[in-house]
Amino acid sequence: MTNPIYLEKEEIERLINNPLNEEELLICRREHLLTNAREHVIVGTPEPGSSYFTTQEGKNILDCTAQAWTLNLGHSNPDISYAVSLQAQKTIHTNSMFLTPVRVKLANKLSEILPGELKNGKISVNNSGGSWALECAIRVAMVNNKKGKQFIVFRRAYHGSSLVMAGASQRLPHRFPSLGNEIWVRTFFPYCYRCPWNYKEGLGGIRDKSCNMECLDMVRDTIELYPNGTPIGCIIEPIQGPGGQIPAPIEFLEGLKEICKNNKILLIYDEAQTGFGRTGKMFATEWYNSTYNTDVSPDIMTLTKGAAAGVPIGITVAKPNIRQLTEFEEHSTFCSPQLAMAACLVNIEILHKHKILENVVKQGNKITSFIKELAEKIPEIGDVRGPGLFIGVEFVKDRQTREPYNDLLAKMIHTGWKNGVYFGEGMQITSTAGYFIQNVLKIKPPLTLKDEESDKVCELFEKSLKEALASFK
Numbered sequence: 001m002t003n004p005i006y007l008e009k010e011e012i013e014r015l016i017n018n019p020l021n022e023e024e025l026l027i028c029r030r031e032h033l034l035t036n037a038r039e040h041v042i043v044g045t046p047e048p049g050s051s052y053f054t055t056q057e058g059k060n061i062l063d064c065t066a067q068a069w070t071l072n073l074g075h076s077n078p079d080i081s082y083a084v085s086l087q088a089q090k091t092i093h094t095n096s097m098f099l100t101p102v103r104v105k106l107a108n109k110l111s112e113i114l115p116g117e118l119k120n121g122k123i124s125v126n127n128s129g130g131s132w133a134l135e136c137a138i139r140v141a142m143v144n145n146k147k148g149k150q151f152i153v154f155r156r157a158y159h160g161s162s163l164v165m166a167g168a169s170q171r172l173p174h175r176f177p178s179l180g181n182e183i184w185v186r187t188f189f190p191y192c193y194r195c196p197w198n199y200k201e202g203l204g205g206i207r208d209k210s211c212n213m214e215c216l217d218m219v220r221d222t223i224e225l226y227p228n229g230t231p232i233g234c235i236i237e238p239i240q241g242p243g244g245q246i247p248a249p250i251e252f253l254e255g256l257k258e259i260c261k262n263n264k265i266l267l268i269y270d271e272a273q274t275g276f277g278r279t280g281k282m283f284a285t286e287w288y289n290s291t292y293n294t295d296v297s298p299d300i301m302t303l304t305k306g307a308a309a310g311v312p313i314g315i316t317v318a319k320p321n322i323r324q325l326t327e328f329e330e331h332s333t334f335c336s337p338q339l340a341m342a343a344c345l346v347n348i349e350i351l352h353k354h355k356i357l358e359n360v361v362k363q364g365n366k367i368t369s370f371i372k373e374l375a376e377k378i379p380e381i382g383d384v385r386g387p388g389l390f391i392g393v394e395f396v397k398d399r400q401t402r403e404p405y406n407d408l409l410a411k412m413i414h415t416g417w418k419n420g421v422y423f424g425e426g427m428q429i430t431s432t433a434g435y436f437i438q439n440v441l442k443i444k445p446p447l448t449l450k451d452e453e454s455d456k457v458c459e460l461f462e463k464s465l466k467e468a469l470a471s472f473k
């Protein structure tokens with residue numbers, strides 16, 4: 001580690017490490033432009049790489065969110081910290097017009113590990129995450145398909161909160177409109193548990209046996225009978241994350257790929273959450289391939305979240321035959337993020353070398369099996385969906401009507417925290433009329449979750465759920 005030259009080490013340590021006092025907190029809460037800060041302050045982790053975080057009061061909480069599903073190797077993973085500090089001693093930042101060793105190595109590595117038809121594809125990296133990666137994908141699609149004007153997107157999708165991507169997402173409770181709304185055409189996502197065509201089974205993301213794939217017909221009609229010309233592209237999360245942990249059935253993705261191919265529409269997968277190991281495979285595309293032995297890889301894919309194990313990064317990748325963007329078409333000051341690229345490179349190496357993906361399958365199966373068993377005794381558990389450590393538990397008031405049980409989710413997050421575990425929650429589904437659903441609990445801890453930690457997740461899930469249910473009696 002190099003020594004500081006302007007300040008003493010102790011001065012720097014004081015600036016970063018000194019505990020907060022009440023006054024500092026008060027001022028910050030009063031003057032912060034955002035109002036979303038929670039009551040608790042996270043100050044660190046009991047041990048580098050742990051699945052727990054530590055609060056200001058000294059409480060260790062088992063993190064089933066990996067902090068917005070990003071800290072795939074745990075809190076303050078030491079290998080990532082080391083990679084970032086090492087890189088910081090070489091280049092913290094360079095203008096994006098220059099290549100650097102870490103940039104070249106990462107681009108080549110990513111290109112090599114991409115799934116299906118994306119293999120040996122083209123890469124663009126940014127420092128800000130999923131929204132920018134998707135806007136880049138849109139620019140790539142527009143450059144490669146000059147005929148259309150619009151993009152197909154799906155209900156319950158979330159593709160970010162930039163002013164453009166917010167329009168592609170499920171309605172969010174904003175006090176301002178998103179921009180460019182005329183480019184989106186929305187159709188049904190195959191949410192089998194709540195099928196608009198009333199097929200009844202649809203558990204675990206598997207479609208009802210008698211389903212005739214009307215949702216796919218709807219996509220076909222939307223595209224082929226479309227008054228505004230064939231769309232440029234189609235953006236989909238193969239397994240929806242924010243919308244409720246909903247896997248698209250394989251037949252839907254196969255059909256979608258074929259429709260896009262036949263109509264020369266670019267298929268874009270948003271793998272913000274599913275990429276980099278969360279399903280037990282490096283990408284959801286690979287999970288489908290290994291589970292169903294069929295290649296549903298898209299033309300373009302976007303990645304972020306766990307890509308650099310928590311260091312901010314967004315990635316857009318495209319098939320090898322895709323026309324590239326110029327410097328003016330894909331550019332931002334920080335779009336060659338050296339520290340994040342170093343972290344991403346090391347993350348990939350660890351995922352491959354240390355059987356982390358196997359661990360995801362093992363711990364994920366343990367937790368989902370446990371909750372499925374519990375569901376035999378607790379009817380408020382309506383559906384349990386995976387795969388891997390991409391787990392969603394849907395709460396219902398009644399198994400028959402499947403009426404969402406929002407209050408139970410809210411209570412469960414609360415009892416969980418009290419018991420020492422932080423569970424995640426799905427995005428709010430709202431309407432202008434005030435229609436509101438938020439009933440999916442998420443369990444998406446670090447991929448390095450240990451045996452004893454997954455036991456703890458199961459134990460605390462049962463305890464917290466029972467307490468939450470008892471509070472309604």
Ligand SMILES: Cc1ncc(COP(=O)(O)O)c(C=O)c1O
Nearest residue numbers: 128129130131158159160270272
């Ligand atoms: C599926 C999906 N797409 C896109 C995004 C947007 O990413 P970001 O918040 O980095 O812009 C998110 C973020 O939650 C996401 O979950």
